[in-house]
Structure formats: C-alpha cells, structure tokens
Amino acid sequence: MASNGKIKVLLAQFPLETHSRGIITVAGMLRDAGMEVILMGNALPAQVVETAVQEYVDVIGISTYCGGELALSKDLMKAAQKRGIKKRTVFLIGGIFPPLYIPKLKKIGFDGTFLSATKEEIVACIKAAVAAKK
C-alpha cells in the first residue's frame, strides 16, 4: 500500500514478450481507478519480484501473449516465496493464453486470470483480493 493509502500495482511482462498494448491499457485503467501503478516493462521473474520488494507493492500483474506463462510464472512464485512476499501479494495474469491453462495458473498461485475483461472487472478483482490478503 502506498503511503497515501492507494493500492500499489507493479505491472510487468516476461523478458521476451513483445506485445505491450494490453499492459498499457490496463495501466491506464488502474491509474484512473485511483491506484498507483508502476509500469516495469520486460523483466525476468526474479527481477520483477525484486522490484516488488523494493516498491512494497500490493499487486503484481503479468501481461502475456506469446507463451511462457506456465514455466515463467512458476519461477515468479518461487522468487516471491524466497523473498517472503508471496503471502501478502496479489498476483494477476492477463492476455492471451489457452483457457485450459486457467486452473493451472490458479494452482501456480495467481489470484486473478484474465483473457478478456473490462476495467470494472479488473478493479473489482484487485480490490477484493487486496482486502482478502490484509
């Protein structure tokens, strides 16, 4: 949580992801909904977690289109576990991936998975999940 009481969100993509229209769109939505957004861009899972620790964020959101979501998300959760932020952080993933991956991604540790969603749906999901982790 930011010092001003706003929900703080870190948005990132895995290293090779080339599509950024989605992450830019969501960043704007969350900012407009009164959240503090850090748009990190491309990074390895361990780097994402490092930034999340330094910035003390409530939420990590991953944008993915081109694959790697299962393997790299496992790395992300491992890194979060290691740095002690897994329990208190809300994890979201959105973009294009096979729908049958949704249960797998939930099992890996995501609180929200989005293939297509409106601003209201994403914001509601974040607010509920952040409240539940408090």
Add this chain to the structure above:
Amino acid sequence: MDSGKTTKQILKEKLASEKGTPLYNPEALTKMKKDFEVWQNTVVLEKDRKNWFVTPQTIMGSEIPRGLLYTPIDNEHLDYEKDLGFSGQEPFTRGLHANMYRGRTWTLRQLSAAGSPEEVNSRLKMLLERGATGTNLALDLATVQMFDSDEREALGQVGTVGVPIDCVEDMEVIYKDIPIDKISASIVTHYPRNTSIIFPMYLVMAERRGISWDKLPGSVQNDFIMESVVRSASEYIPPRDDFRVQCDNIEFIRKYVPRWNFITLNGYNLREWGTSGITEMAVAIANGIEILKDMGKRGYDPDWVGERLAFFWSPANDFFEEVARLRAVRRLWYRIMKYRFGCKNPRSMWSKCHVQTSGVSLMREEPMANVARSAYHAMAAALGGAQSLHVDGYDEAYSVPSDVANLLALRTQQIIEAETQITQVVDPLAGSFYVEALTNKIEDLILGEIDEIEKMGGLVDVVDSGWLHNKASRYIQREQQMMEDGTIKIVARNYFRDPNLEMPEIWVKEYDPALAKAMADKLARIRSKRNNEKADNTINALIDACKKGGNVMAACVECARADVTVGEMRRAFVKAFGLWKTPIFA
C-alpha cells in the same frame, strides 16, 4: 536537395509550380454550388443539415469527419492528369500496373504460424499446394528477440508463435523442397538487428543448396520502428544505432540480393499497437525519407535504392477510408520520390505493399463473426490495389491460427479473387466524389504528420525522445475508453451482445516442451561439431564492424557460414552498442 525545407514545403512548392487543368468545369461548379445550397435548405431535413458531418468512431480509425453527400464541389481542384492519371502511370493513384489484377493477382501470402522447423515446412508446402503463391514465415518469440532456444529467457516459449531458428540448419529444414528461386519468401524478421542475424542464414542456406543470391525473390521487414517503438523487450540497442543497422542491411541486400525487398516499412504493427491509419502511414514514410537521406550520404542514387522499398499496411473496419488510404499513400510516395528525391525511374516511385487484415479489430466474442470482418478488410485491400495479402484467422484473439482458420482465410482471398469479379476492373472506386475527396484529405493528413515529425528533428529523434511512444500510449488509452463506453460499436461485444454469451471451444496451440528439448540438443550438437575458433573470430569481426562502421550484415554472413547462433550474434551487437530501455507510458 536537403535545403532545410520539410517534405511538405518541398511538395507544396513543386506542385504549385506545375500548371494543371481542373477536371470539373468551373462554370458548372458555380451553378452547382447554388443548387446545392438550395437543395440543402429545402430538401435535406434540418437535423441532417445540422449534423452534416459525422465523425466515424472505429477501432484504430482516423476520425475524419464525413459529409452526408459528396459532389464535384468537394473535388473542385481535382486535376485528372496530376492527381489520378491512368493505371500504371504517374502519379500511380490508380495502381502500379496498367492491367493490375488482370495481369497478375495479388500474392496470396498466408502467415505459416507456429511449430517446429519440420512442421512449418509441411505447412508451407500445404499452403502452396492449395494455391498460396508466396511463403510467409513467422518466427517464434525467442527468435524475434534474438535469443537461442536454450537460453533461460526462452523458457516455455520455443515454437509458440512462430518457428524457432537458431542457426543455418533450421533454415535448411524450413525451406526443404521449396523452390526458393521461384517462390518469393517473406521472412518476418521485424527488427534491423534481427534481419542482420536471420537473413544471412537464409542466404547461406541458398548457398549450400547451390542457388545464387541474385535469383532469390522475397522480402524481410528490417524496420527500426518495430524494435525501438512497437515491440518491447529487455535487450534493445539505442535507436540511432538500430537505424544504422537498418541502413547497413539495405546497402548489403540491394548490392548482393538484387531481387529482394530489403525493407518492409511496417506501418501495420505500429497501427495495431496503437495509432490511427494516418500515423501508421506518416511514420513509415518518414522512415523511408530518412533511409533515402542516409543512403544518399553513403553515395547511392535514390532511383537505385527506391526500387526495392516495400510497405506493409493494416486495413481495419472503416471500408472507404481503407481504400482511400492505399490510393493516397501511393500518390504521396510517388510525389516524395519524384519531387523531393528527384527520381526518374518509375519503379522507384512505386509504393508496393503487403497488406494484412487487422488483427486488433477481431474479437473474442462470437469469433466466427471475425470471418466477415476480415473479408471486408481484404476487400478494401483488393479495391485499394495491394500487391500481397494475408487474411487473419477468425481465431486471432485466441491463438496463432489453427490449420482450419488458416485455410478459411486463404479461401476468403480466393473467393474475392475468383468469385466476386472485383478484379476485372482496375481501381473501380476512382471518380467517386466521396473516394476522391477522402483520398485527398488522407494524403494531406499524412503529409501533415510527416511535417510535424520533421520539424521536431526527424524520425530517429522523435523515437529517441519517446514522443512517438507517448503518442501511441495516449491513443491506446483513449480508444479503450471509447470501447468500454460504447462510443466505438463492436458487434457481439458491446453492441447487440448476447446476454447468454458463452465462449466457444476453440483450438489453441498448447506448449510442447519436446520441441525446446530437440532445439537444445541440436544447438549442443552444432556447437560441438563446428570450428569454434572460426566462430569466435567471426563474432569478434562482427563486434568490430558494429564499432568501426563496417557493414554489419556482411559480418553476419561470415558468422552464419561459421554456424554462429542467433543468441551469440545478439550478444555481439549488445556488446558493441550497449542497451537502450524502451520508454513506456501509461
């Protein structure tokens, strides 16, 4: 030539100095204006008179206001010879060839999607057997971003959205039994650096098959806007260096692979990322201008360079706008080549284009409706006079296309070509008061945006400063808002949405870890059997070429001959140029 004047100023002066003949009789126009006013005030309903201009709101639209009715009054200064001409003649508004599709239809070029080199080879052959007339190769993400299949960053992504290529051997498998001296190959290399790395592998593959480079037809993308603006990644080099690599590639290919289109100025991906159709074309043309200036400094004649430039456009939903855009950009490019660069060879004034129907316009909701959307996009491309076409699969919002979607897309092209009969008459929408007025408007708007870029110091500067990134981000945000509030109507999503909407079962490609294993085994084999000392020497020579100004593609050809891998070459570029972080804005 570079008098400090902008392209817009140069064209304005040159065009004003040419005498012309207006198509419409001034006397008739004077009478028509009076009659029009009477008609507007007596016949047209008041509400229509008040709302005469309507601004279309569509995905990636240009928001050009449209009148209720168009007449010769909207084309008062239209000059047939100067503005339209005959097909195959200056200013090429009506098409690059006199007979257009009667002579030869557009190239039916479907992207061949994902899988192993062996699978992609089979798919290319399947599409050719069913009537495709060119091949189109999508690369997997690791290859696009220039990582080897066995690097940590590539984890879980080998072969997902295209084919993985690590070294020459993969090229040999992909194009096995395909007559590469007869069938033109489009290799979607995206970036300049990627082109420097991947295209030499194609050349060395041809060499090993005994086919000389001067026989190879095809195209690469090689556009620094893709690397520095449109795409995001963790390892990019600074835009000015990337622009230089782009020009090195052009110089090398133009000299040694003369039938090859050395750049596909990629408006498509920029627009699909987040700009209007005007910015799409303005940026691609601004890049073309920068290239010709750079090649001029290197001592090359614009007529020689210009012959092999090609463009890549995205036609979206606003049908007449899309047709008019293709006509407008053909005329504008001709004028730039003729008046700004003094070209004399008509071929160098041609803006040849490949067109891919818009992917961002396709929806997850009721995906079969996308077949109709893509067919209209494709129809606009054909009526606009495109040279080459890919139609998107209806499953675009789910996955790379399934074989079924890919074949249906090819069939869409064939129906337009063989059944609708639109190909019998060249530029059939010409002379429409609306289409000509829209064509003029679009040409003006594109030139206006080029002017804006040139006044800020040119394209490389506006990329380096993040201006273009910021412009796109603002566009994306605003468009999303208009989609959510219903300003932009999208059938089945926010317009007549089925209250019981269910997402259909759609085939999506799942990740196959076996392919990554096979690629890693191959890499291990290559690295152990090649002459590693020779490989290292070629890598060092590449770093030297980057630092000291030698042609980087020439150095990469030596790397490819020594079986140096994609990732090894990427690291050489980064070592020489350092890293640049793409600016992103929310």
